[in-house]
Amino acid sequence: MSETVLSIRNLSISFQTSNGMVNAIRGLDLDLHKGKTVAIVGESGSGKSVTVKAIMRILSGNQKINSGSITFNFDSGDEKISQDLLKLSKKEMRSRINGRRIAMVFQDPMTSLNPTMTIGKQIMEGMIIHLNKTRAEAHERALELLRLVGISDPENRMKSYPHQLSGGMRQRVVIAIMLACDPEVLICDEPTTALDVTIQAKILELIKEIQARTHISVIYITHDLGVVAKVADYVAVMYAGKIVERGTVNEIFYDPKHPYTWGLLSSMPDIGSENEKLYTIPGSPPNLLHKIEGDAFAPRNVHALKIDFKQEPPMFKITDTHYAATWLLHENASKVEMSETLRRRIDKVVKEAGRDGENTDLASY
Ligand SMILES: Nc1ncnc2c1ncn2[C@@H]1O[C@H](COP(=O)(O)OP(=O)(O)OP(=O)(O)O)[C@@H](O)[C@H]1O
Numbered sequence: 483m484s485e486t487v488l489s490i491r492n493l494s495i496s497f498q499t500s501n502g503m504v505n506a507i508r509g510l511d512l513d514l515h516k517g518k519t520v521a522i523v524g525e526s527g528s529g530k531s532v533t534v535k536a537i538m539r540i541l542s543g544n545q546k547i548n549s550g551s552i553t554f555n556f557d558s559g560d561e562k563i564s565q566d567l568l569k570l571s572k573k574e575m576r577s578r579i580n581g582r583r584i585a586m587v588f589q590d591p592m593t594s595l596n597p598t599m600t601i602g603k604q605i606m607e608g609m610i611i612h613l614n615k616t617r618a619e620a621h622e623r624a625l626e627l628l629r630l631v632g633i634s635d636p637e638n639r640m641k642s643y644p645h646q647l648s649g650g651m652r653q654r655v656v657i658a659i660m661l662a663c664d665p666e667v668l669i670c671d672e673p674t675t676a677l678d679v680t681i682q683a684k685i686l687e688l689i690k691e692i693q694a695r696t697h698i699s700v701i702y703i704t705h706d707l708g709v710v711a712k713v714a715d716y717v718a719v720m721y722a723g724k725i726v727e728r729g730t731v732n733e734i735f736y737d738p739k740h741p742y743t744w745g746l747l748s749s750m751p752d753i754g755s756e757n758e759k760l761y762t763i764p765g766s767p768p769n770l771l772h773k774i775e776g777d778a779f780a781p782r783n784v785h786a787l788k789i790d791f792k793q794e795p796p797m798f799k800i801t802d803t804h805y806a807a808t809w810l811l812h813e814n815a816s817k818v819e820m821s822e823t824l825r826r827r828i829d830k831v832v833k834e835a836g837r838d839g840e841n842t843d844l845a846s847y
Contacts, residue, residue, distance in 0.1 A: 493550035524720030602640030729804035
């Protein structure tokens with residue numbers, strides 16, 4: 483396995499609210515490998531955004547990091563550095579890490595763009611501040627970046643303001659800005675949700691192409707498993723502030739073990755079969771204001787065992803890369819498999835994503 487760029491261990495984060503403490507992240511472990519994409523998937527409120535905002539240390543004022551570490555391994559040019567990001571001040575994060583080594587693309591490109599500044603200036607700014615490039619060098623590189631993200635006539639586009647571009651073009655510009663300082667890590671938080679389907683596909687393609695060229699490591703947040711099938715190498719499935727299953731994209735799509743993962747996969751939109759009713763996981767996520775007893779998913783799990791309501795399951799190992807936190811994997815539990823309907827639906831989504839047959843591993847399932 484390639485080297486680990488980011489390694490999150492036992493991360494726990496709460497938010498102080500007028501109703502009490504919301505325990506949003508409850509002991510989270512996650513690894514990101516060099517040149518690879520890990521997709522974090524999960525229902526709304528499961529903690530995907532809080533996790534990546536913690537990496538960038540851009541959480542709101544009412545946050546409290548209770549425990550954990552976020553180790554970032556990078557090459558400073560002179561030496562290899564291993565830094566716990568939680569030990570840096572916000573000021574150090576801004577000057578040394580954010581935008582320079584770890585960059586983030588948000589759902590709405592306007593969050594990252596300044597409406598009063600030309601896009602050329604915005605792409606050049608980071609390079610002048612962080613990399614001490616001259617204006618001429620930054621200008622040259624900005625043109626290259628605009629070409630890289632597929633924007634034609636870059637000389638003229640440099641002079642445009644964000645409102646003169648379409649949504650898809652703005653997101654391309656944001657990606658160019660984020661790549662300007664050659665970051666080691668790119669975090670994408672639902673970057674295509676606001677865009678129409680064809681533009682979405684183009685942006686996903688673009689991120690993959692850039693990754694193939696630059697070996698950047700990518701964290702991709704989405705609740706669309708069709709997108710996961712297109713972009714991810716590894717998948718981390720999140721529920722109530724924890725990773726409950728993780729594995730390679732093949733392991734998660736072809737041999738999912740957690741009933742919550744089955745539920746997420748069952749609720750994937752299935753293009754082409756309008757008659758088939760979309761499944762929704764019954765019930766709702768737990769209230770994170772209260773202490774959770776046992777497995778947080780138990781009340782929604784038709785396969786729940788008695789122990790699920792009493793004791794939290796550990797991460798059971800399935801392969802060296804595949805782990806799931808469900809008591810169903812205990813040797814004494816009776817064997818429960820996902821349904822045939824779900825199997826067929828998954829096969830279809832993987833086929834639509836163009837990933838079937840990509841990896842010989844697939845044949846072994
Ligand atoms: N500033 C805050 N104050 C209080 N609670 C917060 C705050 N920010 C996030 N939370 C809570 O943390 C939990 C995780 O939220 P988060 O936004 O990470 O979920 P998510 O998985 O990204 O959801 P979505 O897919 O809807 O973006 C939620 O219960 C949310 O209400």
